[in-house]
């Protein structure tokens with residue numbers, strides 16, 4: 001294991017190992033462990049690293065910088081090969097996963113996209129875009145079409161050869177393995193680094209490298225997961241595993257502070273940010289690299305304390321001890337949602353809603369909790385799932401909540417729920433179908449479900 005000797009934020013070499021917080025069973029290949037009798041006699045000393053099957057001491061190397069509180073891991077060997085091996089070919093879900101984020105990108109970057117479009121008299125016909133870690137290129141293809149850019153002005157990099165080849169052959173994009181293969185004289189107006197920086201070694205060196213490819217007035221667009229602040233899976237899945245949350249693939253675990261430290265250290269400033277969906281997203285512009293960078297220091301003991309509380313909260317959560325979970329860690333949206341659904345609390349609408357309102361206070365306007373407040377409004381008005389219902393005041397409230405959510409974060413699920421309200425409660429089939437078309441555009445796999453709903457609408461007649 002190659003040790004990242006210096007902290008990427010503060011350059012200190014003083015680390016505190018946190019492997020004792022991790023569950024070895026989870027990370028090591030069981031077959032290999034059984035082969036290794038020594039593991040059984042002395043499990044703390046001798047482990048097999050699932051990432052390459054080699055036996056070594058302290059295999060994860062999860063650690064915190066004692067000087068600034070930055071969380072990272074020992075870097076695995078051959079990280080590029082590992083990313084390459086993760087995908088054998090591109091599946092529909094890979095495309096849907098990217099599709100889901102496109103409306104979010106559009107919302108966040110609308111002005112930038114307008115500026116990059118030649119027709120908008122923005123940056124003329126020379127706008128250039130680079131998407132680092134572009135997967136199969138779905139987002140890059142979107143930018144190219146959206147901004148009406150020439151193919152020769154759009155570039156992607158990707159370690160996975162399957163994704164790279166797909167993007168080249170299906171979308172016709174220029175995708176190379178690494179930015180070092182892009183002509184050194186290229187300068188980009190927009191470099192996207194979307195959910196990538198948590199995967200790369202030496203993120204500070206990486207951003208300084210990227211900087212060389214950015215025009216002086218160009219934009220750097222980045223997003224990271226931020227579990228250090230909130231117990232929530234970026235994918236929207238239920239947060240029921242500490243090990244999954246702190247997945248080994250994310251070799252850098254940023255807090256808001258450490259991420260902002262990194263950005264400042266590398267000579268960028270944040271001009272726009274959002275932290276409600278798909279992690280923490282920022283748009284940056286280039287400024288001078290600080291001569292003497294002084295990071296905001298976080299007390300590493302506080303970071304450890306917080307990690308321990310998170311672990312304990314998830315442990316309580318899986319045992320359905322929601323109050324105990326929330327006592328140790330308040331910013332845990334799934335715990336409020338599951339607590340409200342739990343049979344001890346689902347006796348009345350008021351009881352459920354009160355729990356969710358409390359959750360909103362402690363989880364800074366969590367989208368998930370807001371969506372659940374809409375869901376219970378539909379459920380409690382005697383409306384059976386799948387059936388047509390009456391457009392009551394509560395359904396109206398649900399509609400308000402969902403419309404606000406959709407306005408902030410255009411998502412497949414909000415479109416679908418609003419289609420249900422329009423079609424099954426308000427009987428406005430035309431509007432319902434417009435929403436369903438959005439669902440299908442984002443996720444073509446839902447076409448059957450959506451068409452069945454259209455079938456239900458029109459089989460009842462139009463009055």
Ligand SMILES: [Zn+2]
Pocket residue numbers: 007008009010011012065066067068069070
């Ligand atoms: Zn540090």
